[in-house]
Amino acid sequence: MKISPMIRNNICLNAHPAGCAKDVEEQVLRVLDKMKGTVPAKSPRHALVIGCSSGYGLASRIVAAFGYGASTLGISFEREPAASKTGSPGWYTNRAVDRLAAQRGIAAKSYSVDAFSKEAKRLAIEEARAQGYAYDLVIYSLASPVRVDPETGTMYRSVIKPIGTSYSGTTADPFTGKLAQASVEPASAQEVADTVKVMGGEDWKLWIDALAQAGVLKKGALSVAYSYIGPPLSHPIYKDGTIGKAKENLEHAARSLNIHYADLDFKAFISINKAVVTRSSAVIPIIPLYISALFKVMKDDGSHEDCLDQMARLFSDRLYLGSGKTVPVDSEGRIRLDELEMRDSVQNKVVELMGKINEENLPLLSDLEGFKADFLRVHGFGIPGVDYQAEVDPLA
Numbered sequence: 001m002k003i004s005p006m007i008r009n010n011i012c013l014n015a016h017p018a019g020c021a022k023d024v025e026e027q028v029l030r031v032l033d034k035m036k037g038t039v040p041a042k043s044p045r046h047a048l049v050i051g052c053s054s055g056y057g058l059a060s061r062i063v064a065a066f067g068y069g070a071s072t073l074g075i076s077f078e079r080e081p082a083a084s085k086t087g088s089p090g091w092y093t094n095r096a097v098d099r100l101a102a103q104r105g106i107a108a109k110s111y112s113v114d115a116f117s118k119e120a121k122r123l124a125i126e127e128a129r130a131q132g133y134a135y136d137l138v139i140y141s142l143a144s145p146v147r148v149d150p151e152t153g154t155m156y157r158s159v160i161k162p163i164g165t166s167y168s169g170t171t172a173d174p175f176t177g178k179l180a181q182a183s184v185e186p187a188s189a190q191e192v193a194d195t196v197k198v199m200g201g202e203d204w205k206l207w208i209d210a211l212a213q214a215g216v217l218k219k220g221a222l223s224v225a226y227s228y229i230g231p232p233l234s235h236p237i238y239k240d241g242t243i244g245k246a247k248e249n250l251e252h253a254a255r256s257l258n259i260h261y262a263d264l265d266f267k268a269f270i271s272i273n274k275a276v277v278t279r280s281s282a283v284i285p286i287i288p289l290y291i292s293a294l295f296k297v298m299k300d301d302g303s304h305e306d307c308l309d310q311m312a313r314l315f316s317d318r319l320y321l322g323s324g325k326t327v328p329v330d331s332e333g334r335i336r337l338d339e340l341e342m343r344d345s346v347q348n349k350v351v352e353l354m355g356k357i358n359e360e361n362l363p364l365l366s367d368l369e370g371f372k373a374d375f376l377r378v379h380g381f382g383i384p385g386v387d388y389q390a391e392v393d394p395l396a
Helices: 017-035 055-068 090-103 118-131 189-199 204-212 242-260 285-299 306-319 344-356 368-378
Strands: 046-050 069-077 108-113 135-140 146-148 155-157 167-172 179-184 219-228 267-272
Touching: 017 055, 017 090, 017 306, 046 055, 046 118, 055 069, 055 090, 055 219, 055 306, 108 146, 118 204, 118 285, 135 189, 146 189, 155 189, 167 285, 179 242, 179 285, 189 242, 204 219, 219 242, 219 285, 219 306, 242 267, 242 285, 267 306, 285 344, 285 368
Parallel strands: 046 069, 046 135, 069 108, 135 219, 219 267
Antiparallel strands: 146 155, 167 179
16 A cells, blocks of 8 residues: 555644654664764663653664663554554554664564553563663653553543633644634643643652562663753743643652662653654644744754754763763753753744744744654655655555
8 A cells, every 4th residue: 555644633643664664764873873883881771761652752762772782672552553554653663673773783672552551561570570681771751642540440631721721822734834823721620630640750650669669670770751841932831731730740750759769879850852843743732833933943053953863962961971970950950951942042033933924924934844844754754765656565
């Protein structure tokens, strides 16, 4: 079958197997070029990546494996392909990581399983015991819309909504080039609580507890969970909204873990990362327009970074600086990889552009095409060197 993007309501419903594999291959080559064959003395040896199949999770795994030579176990819940339809993008990216790692003699295994489940934790523990190692790096990169509580079986759903008052803002459709006003009603107290339940720190803590109790969390191990703050213009829908409450809970979990596992010399960090395009970015009010303007400004001044650039910097400039050096953090104890995005010179220019943009000048004053290209790339589409007219077996 020939596979083209199936987009409904700014959600892509399919993936291109060859395109997803090609994207992973290109990221691997970029990491190898960045490292140039050198592996620092202070490096991860056995990494567990929870939420490994796309975005920052995938980039983290690629950097750990191909940049630092670490064995990696990836956990993500993927949709399997069938003869008549493709699997999720992560089904193909995980297979590509495992295959490319095997070719280089690097241990890598992926499990398609609900990362919130007890089963996922059991598999990670059994793998470490079977191979005779303990994890010295645990990446927590989940961004799920739902979570089933492993104890009660209750399903919780996260929402992206403001709190206390409705929110309206201009958003851009990357596929039509049209601008529109998007309005979102405030979340109920239950929706806030449910979002914290899904995207807060409870499951991260359950993971670390399970690994430590099983004896597969190495003394001196690091763990990093990813977050975002963003500019004031997005705060009502993000930082001050339901997602922001979940991220506050995530930060509380980091502080709690550091206290609880101080005897293991364990360190849990929150990394505040740069705005990038994800599988859900196109449906969040104002975000497509903001990111498009941001990309325009940062590409023009040469400071733009994608997920891989950010994660390469996280490892080299933050987590693994060398013996005797501490991880640089802000006054709240957070790693800040968003410092280039949040520069006054960048944010002032972004606000200026967003104030001028209309549908006629949108292509000139923003990088909406870059946003669209990144969105399609996440699903394996629009990648140079891939023959999209060729017949593809989704099961291959």
